[in-house]
Amino acid sequence: MQVTGTVLTTRRVDAYHALTVVAPGVAERFRPGHFVSVAVGGPRTSMVTRRALSIHDVKPDYGGTVELVFTAKGPGTSWLAERRARDTLDLVGPLGRPFPLPRDPASCVLVGAEYGAAALFPLADALMERGCRIDFALGAASADRVFGAMRARRMAETTTLTTEDGSLGLRGSVTDVLPSVIADTRADVIYACGPMETLRAVTAVAIEFDIPVQVAVEESMACGIGVCMTCVLPVIGDDGVTRMVRACVEGPVFRGERVRFEDVGTIPFDALGAPGGGARNVG
Amino acid sequence: MQVTGTVLTTRRVDAYHALTVVAPGVAERFRPGHFVSVAVGGPRTSMVTRRALSIHDVKPDYGGTVELVFTAKGPGTSWLAERRARDTLDLVGPLGRPFPLPRDPASCVLVGAEYGAAALFPLADALMERGCRIDFALGAASADRVFGAMRARRMAETTTLTTEDGSLGLRGSVTDVLPSVIADTRADVIYACGPMETLRAVTAVAIEFDIPVQVAVEESMACGIGVCMTCVLPVIGDDGVTRMVRACVEGPVFRGERVRFEDVGTIPFDALGAPGGGARNVG
Amino acid sequence: MSVDMRTFLAHVELANPVTTAAGCAGSGRELAQFFDLHRLGALVTRSITMAPRAGRPTPRMAETPSGMLNAVGLQGPGIDAFLERELPWLAQRGIRTVVSVGGGTVAEYSALARRLTDAPGVTAVEVNLACPNIEDRGRVFARDGGAAAEVIASVRSVMRYDVPVVAKLSPDVADVVAVARACVDAGADALSMINNPLGMSIDVDALRPTLAAGTGGLSGPAILPLAVRCVWQVHAAIPGVPIVGVGGVTSGHDALQLILAGACVVGVGTALFHDPYACLRIERELEELLQAKGFHRLADAVGLAHRPTARHLLVDSEESSL
């Protein structure tokens, strides 16, 4: 659904911006892993596409609020970073396929890199409600980019932090520490959120340990609702066939081992409808 | 010159919006009749052209401020109407050819229709400094669109007001009352500012009374600095030749009898370079 | 009093003039989660090809000033899956459906038409001519009146007589009227314009094209003036032919520009990516605008800006603007 929300609060969280927006309809339907798409730039803007942002938190205040956490990267997110309380924000959501939850209590490792960590907290809440054990592994380039370390420590059995520059926790990437976290926690399942490179590495570790992994991918999106076909990546279906599927509606959450990370940005020759079939030369 | 000014105050004046902007360089160079062009829409806007606005007032505060008075007509002026104190505003100015002032004290009738009245007040100040007699004739569609009636009454010998709907002053247009104002005040010269139709009618009256008239015209402008050639109108030169001249640099102030009002929006056949000459079929 | 918004795409009546644009409404089901598709003038499908197509590699999208570039590459299920799964879903619900088709050869287009001719639920066929002709070194059909006409003639000859064939034209030509005329002479019942002009964006950090495919189609508000101009020129030259105006429409005001220029149907593409309800909003805004201006029927506004006025005599759309 589309709603015009009102910004309730804005704050800086280290390197990130956080916006809390009153959006009852979105909050109500929210499940962990969902995202929203936000119109940016205001009236008569030249920016025609929405920006996809994960939902970090929903609260019941004012009928329902959603919190977004983001980096001011380009013009759209920079505009968002300038919003103030009482400004309105045009959201479509909640969008996407959320994280599937284990039926029975399980030991879950939640791996978050950069702002990807933000989306893991509502997931952690949901898992804990089901009696799951939670362990966090959070990483980023530097201390100010590690999101939610304090909250993770409060919630989880263990929280392992990594930074590339060693300014917080262990030096290195979150995937470096993942094997030992899995071993220590006897993990049954992994959830991961972050840049594609991290998701690829996390999936490799999960395959090594032979445990399921759910990853929330990121692809450039023009619509977020499944109609533009710009956000596709090669994913192997239940039938073993690779298809170019949409990250916005078939994802953003996929089983990691189904995503052909090495082939992202290409059309694998064996994908359904890949050039080489009868339609090679069309359009 | 181009300056990034800061909005000092904003207010509503009946149907109009008024913005006072700190812009020392512009204020310093200002002479009555000058205008500024304002960038609208903010960063990444889709509105690429500036909006031309007359300068209503300059004050020495904060090194120099300019006041603009305008109607929220389309998207650009509506954006301007939403500016708040401390916002910045990108101005180029002062622009255009200002009102010429009589060398010796004279009796001057200042005719303003709609927001056109706003530009007449600094002119009145300058004329009074030279010992001129000032009389105002201000008109608009309705009372809330008659700008500056109070101030005019304080400054001028006489002030005549007209509205189309009769809600203030005499019912009718400002040109209806002009002959009697001219007769009563023994006017030596007329200054006029307002829609083209008003300027045309004022000029006709002035010609009838055989007194000089200076009009500030309005033409759609893309640049305001004389480089785009979009703001032209047919004006008769000293040599008797009609040329398509630029309202932004050769104007906006012209001697009324030189402007071929009936031919505005056309290329008169006898204009310099009009189709029919050797270049008819080029481009 | 409300405005009579009915319009005709050739002899087919539509309840209102606002349709989706080809390739911008998925399979229909995605938008159905937001609103009842019966409220559309018609749903235009993505361009269906013979075989399933995986499309182009990513990135497929780049934002540009008031527009975007796309290089999706006609990703789609192919005609078999379309006829099995997508069209029946629409047909069962009685949703007016214009099926867009794309091919690499004249034979492929006519094969597609043959498959569609007896399929229930085809309101009209729109022929996407912005596909490269593999028999002419990849030259896009729409850029060559002769090739475009050949495709249209082959589709027209195969399609059921009561299903209108709409030729979708590209602006990347020296003379859009010539291509339009060739298509009409070849039997097109209506024209749709414009498809995306070809554009490009360079990623200055990566020092290479932003899109994996290099070039891409430009869409969105940036191209509205090109669409208005094409509709105007073609309506002026061939006044009787129904025109679907497409390109950069985001408001009822934009739609009215195309209608006054000569379109009787208006397609909405990129605006749907921003606002899933765009078609409904635009239809409402258009109706309000027409009402405010005193129109009783949409049909009365079609092409009205061509009405001769003194000023009109100066208009010569063939001449350069400079």
Place this chain on the structure above:
Amino acid sequence: MSVDMRTFLAHVELANPVTTAAGCAGSGRELAQFFDLHRLGALVTRSITMAPRAGRPTPRMAETPSGMLNAVGLQGPGIDAFLERELPWLAQRGIRTVVSVGGGTVAEYSALARRLTDAPGVTAVEVNLACPNIEDRGRVFARDGGAAAEVIASVRSVMRYDVPVVAKLSPDVADVVAVARACVDAGADALSMINNPLGMSIDVDALRPTLAAGTGGLSGPAILPLAVRCVWQVHAAIPGVPIVGVGGVTSGHDALQLILAGACVVGVGTALFHDPYACLRIERELEELLQAKGFHRLADAVGLAHRPTARHLLVDSEESSL
């Protein structure tokens, strides 16, 4: 360390690559009130015609999303007054000046070239091919490779050998490479692209075209992706020819896109209407960007996005984006 911003327009060296675009800098004097014109790579004049021209009626301008339409109609003083008053003013100050010319017949273009060939202060001649050919029912020269080539050949044969002749191309063609090639074969020393695509806007209140002339040229950021694409295609096809990239440039980032696509000179038009200092700002931003990316010389960035990469192999600019 600063970046070496020198560039060559054919054999003529410019101190930096940023010039004004034809018709967007008045006579030069207007901008001189804002900054020293020597800081421009070059000043490009409006298109000079044989006779004085009053241009088109007003309104000549309409704002569009991220762009504007203009229909000025080459208003200007004619070649005599230009040579008497405008060019000497520039020449005396030693301002690098590219003189743009426009005509209605091949003979008119060559007559203009003849008048310019001995005039002091002509750095280069830019041939505005977006003028209607009165000997071919008003068909715009730039839309037809043959007609464009004829104009270029006639100008080239008349102009002094050491004054480069630049052909200014339009995007409103099916194949910009074909027109570019025809011009180069006819002797063009460089190419400038793009001139304004033809657009239109309807005034929905007046129920008629916004511009008195009906159609107008679209300019501004909206057309940047078209300019980048044209520069890219032509540089890919004819790599040796110097290209002046023009169209929608408002920042150093935009300029760098055109340069990476293959332009060695960048023209700035509509941005000047918004910011009289636009050329200087863009030049500074461009230099800063190049420096930040580790370039020592502008020349090293020209066409760099064509460098083969794995991804590049997928690029086929002739193929449709769909």
